[in-house]
Amino acid sequence: WYVAPLPDWLEELGLRLAWVVVLVNLAGTAFGFWFYSFQFSITDPVMWPLVPDSPLATLFIAGSLTLWKLDRHSETLAALAFFGCIKLGAWTPFVLLAFPVEYPSGALAGLGTVGFVWEYGLYAFLVVSHLAMVVQAFLVHRYTAFNVRAVAAALLWYGLNDVVDYFVP
Numbered sequence: 001w002y003v004a005p006l007p008d009w010l011e012e013l014g015l016r017l018a019w020v021v022v023l024v025n026l027a028g029t030a031f032g033f034w035f036y037s038f039q040f041s042i043t044d045p046v047m048w049p050l051v052p053d054s055p056l057a058t059l060f061i062a063g064s065l066t067l068w069k070l071d072r073h074s075e076t077l078a079a080l081a082f083f084g085c086i087k088l089g090a091w092t093p094f095v096l097l098a099f100p101v102e103y104p105s106g107a108l109a110g111l112g113t114v115g116f117v118w119e120y121g122l123y124a125f126l127v128v129s130h131l132a133m134v135v136q137a138f139l140v141h142r143y144t145a146f147n148v149r150a151v152a153a154a155l156l157w158y159g160l161n162d163v164v165d166y167f168v169p
Contacts, residue, residue, distance in 0.1 A: 006138045014139045018065045021136060025062035028129060029055045050164045054092060054130065057084030061136060068143045075150035082140040083154040089133030096127050 006014075014021060032055025039051050049056075061081035067073055144150075 006135065010135075011139060011142055014136060015142060018069050018139075021139070022062045022065050022069075025058040025065075025136075029059045029062065031055075032058065047164070050161055053084070053161055053165075054088045054133070057081065057088050057133065061085055061133075061140070064140060064144075073144070075144060075147050076153045078140050078144035079146055079150035079154040080157060082137050082144070082146070083151075083158055085133040085137035085140075087158055089130045089135075089137065092130040093127045096123065 032052055036052045036055065040048060043051055057080075060077055061084075064074065064078045064081040067077065
């Protein structure tokens with residue numbers, strides 16, 4: 001119970017609606033890849049797997065929940081989903097709220113109300129949707145044991161991602 005911060009009723013609801021959660025995450029993944037489209041255009045293709053960190057986390061959890069619903073399992077995929085949704089689901093809202101000057105950019109200010117609503121609506125959506133990633137991560141602990149090899153793979157992946165994000169131009 002102490003490693004399950006969600007109330008039982010919420011976990012059970014999330015697992016009962018797993019297919020809906022999968023579809024929402026796939027839509028979020030598609031949106032995330034669109035959101036990163038400019039970054040892809042200026043990044044060497046060999047680095048592309050390291051660009052869409054949050055969309056990959058939502059893809060990982062969609063895959064993990066899908067396997068669980070099909071009575072199959074991948075400890076590594078579950079660990080990637082769990083760690084990614086917690087790390088990126090908490091980190092992104094922190095950055096957006098701690099450094100609001102960086103985003104929204106005001107680039108759409110010339111569009112008046114439409115630009116304002118788009119930028120600040122997108123900003124609010126990013127904060128809320130990333131916080132929801134943290135919540136859904138705790139569904140994974142109900143069907144996985146997080147073996148050492150899977151945890152090591154997740155730590156290596158997200159460690160590499162951080163090294164590239166913060167230390168590689």
